[in-house]
Each structure stands twice: as structure tokens, then as C-alpha cells.
Amino acid sequence: MTDLIVWTWDWVPNGPRGHVRDIRLRWALEEAGLPYLVRTMPIANRGADHLARQPFAQVPFLQDGDIRLFESGACLLHIAGKSEALMPRDPEGQADTLQWVIAGLNSVEMVTVPWWFIGLKKPPENPLDGWMGQRLQRLQDVLAARDWLAAGRFTVADILMADILRVPALRRQLGPYPALQAYLDRILARPAFAKVLQDQLDHFAAADAARAAT
């Protein structure tokens, strides 16, 4: 089997380190025990070569033999199709996992990321505060009653949702949602997350060292 290849940036400033979305792919691949390599694209030069692989000029993207995929959510679903560790094989379990992956992307992250983006400019009021609170409350109502999002077990949907929740957690928004905080702590306590977080931090630290040496 050819190793999967996760593409990320060659370097990023300190702010996003630990949060670049290749971490989602690395995490899923570790949980699945699938071999993979990490390769880089130059962040300073997002030319035609980059846009041909990621039309929105972002990372990550994934290479699996002849198959190339961008969008972290799509990459996660593709990887999940390769390993029962990430998604059950029965149709009901697959559908449940799929719906919660999409809920992460389109019901939760669709609010949290624009909320974060707007907050970068530190406006007196964030027009998405109320909507984000509603979505986090709904999600807490779900997770107050069970340990995992989908299929009664850990799935790729938990990887994605936990990474999504890291953003409001970093901005101290989870205080009113103790069941969400407990869920996040539980998922992030998995050894695979600790490993890939350190791997990503090491990756960018090595880039710093290489720059300093030239």
C-alpha cells in the first residue's frame, strides 16, 4: 500500500501553530494506524500549482495514490472509509457518522469560524455571539446525554467536532457549556491527539530552525 500524503504549509507564524487543519488528517490517520507522509507547500507563493490542488489557496490536501482531495472534511470522510477505527461499517453507523461530520462543518463550524474571523478585529460586539451561543447550547444538549457524537462510539465525527470546538475553547467561550468542555477534554485526551499536536508544532519549529540556519 502506498503511504497517504498529507500536504500542509512549509511554515506559518506562531498564532495558527497547532491549529492548521492538517492536524485533523494526521489525527485520523494515527487513530486508524494508517501510514502517511507529510509534505509541504510554500505559504509565501500560492501560485497556479497550489490552486490546481486547492482552489481556495488553503491547506490541507490529501494524496492517496491517484486520488487527490482538498477540504479537511472531505479528506476525513475519505480516510474514514479506509478504517473501521474511524467509522462503523454498517449503513446506520455510517449514516450517523456522516451526518455528524457534516453537522460539524455546516452547523457548528459555519458559525464558530466566522465568529472567530470577525473577532480578530476586536469589534465592540460580535454580531454572531447569539447564534454561536444557540448552536453550542444545542450541541451541549446532545453531548450532555452521551459520550460520543455518532454510533455510540468514537468516530471521525468526534475528531472533527473536537478540533472545531478548540477555537471557541481557546477564546474562553465554553464556560456556559460544561458538557461541551467535558466532551472536548475527553476527546483531546486521546494519545493520538497529543502526538499529532506535538508533530505539527515540531514541524513548524523545524521550519523556524531551517530559516535561522540560512
Added chain:
Amino acid sequence: MTDLIVWTWDWVPNGPRGHVRDIRLRWALEEAGLPYLVRTMPIANRGADHLARQPFAQVPFLQDGDIRLFESGACLLHIAGKSEALMPRDPEGQADTLQWVIAGLNSVEMVTVPWWFIGLKKPPENPLDGWMGQRLQRLQDVLAARDWLAAGRFTVADILMADILRVPALRRQLGPYPALQAYLDRILARPAFAKVLQDQLDHFAAADAARAAT
């Protein structure tokens, strides 16, 4: 084969008519030629029964025998798995379709829907204007060079992206992006879209008539 069941609201005010997201599911099912029924949930009473099916208190959701799914994006991928009319059967074509479905949900709609939401209050400036413009420009760069998003043919990704683009189009935001407008016009010209748009309008008009009669 049991008919698929698309669940939507029993009634909505005039504003969202034609845009309630059951239209995405109806459209995909028409393109695929799959039989389906439409059933309703009371919009005025989103109780435990509703939250058990759609934890964010929204519609649509889909029933396919024992399988239940919420999130329009998840429902579209599930339906696409049933019909080559919506997604090619080869792994490369499937991956391409998947990545463009997720791009619609998480790269385009993640900006357009919060942009629309903020705009409802008519602020002097929308903090997402610039970001939305960037995403629309990137998407236009893709669609200026080809007719379909994925796999060199019409797929479920076009259904989703066209429905997503209807929102900025309605707010007259596509002027600077003629290739996006041309793409949208081309996809919306499909007979299946005209049918399901009319079906949704008729559905809510019938609800008005039923209310007036009581």
C-alpha cells in the same frame, strides 16, 4: 423499494419560501429519478420529537428505511450514493464530487450564510464582505474554466453549490462574478430545479390555504 421520505416544515412565512433546504433533497431525488414522499414537522412546536431527529431544530431530514439523516449536505451525499446520475461510480470521480460538496458547505456557505445572517439587520458595513468576495472570486476562477464543479459532468456538487449561490445572487452580489452568474443560470435552468421550486412553493401555498380554511 421503500420510498425515501423528505421531512420539511408544515409552513414558513413568505421570505424563505423557495429556499427551505428540503429543496436540495427534492432536487437531487428528481435528478436521480428516485421515488420520494414529503412529510412535515410543525414549525411552531420544535419539541423533543423534533430535536431527536434534528438536534439543531432545523429541517430537512431524510428517512431511508431504517436510516435517518439530518443535515442537507449529509442527505445529499447519502442520496448520491444511490444514483450514478448524481455521482460517478469510479473512486476518482467520487472523491472529486465529495470534495466539492464539502467545499460548498465549508468554504463557500461557511461565509455566505453568516454574511446573509449579519445582513438581515442591515448594518452599515458587513464584516464578512471582503471574505465573501475572496471566496466568490476563487470559485469564479474555477468555473470560468469549466462547466461543472466535479468529475467533468453534472453531479450533486452542482446542486448544492447552485443552491448556495442563490443566496448571494438574491442579494445582488454576483455582479462582479459573471462566470459564477453564468454557472448558476445554467444549473438552475435544469428542469428538475424548476419542478422542485414549484413543488416547494405549492407545498407552502397549500399550507396557507389549509390555515385560511380553518
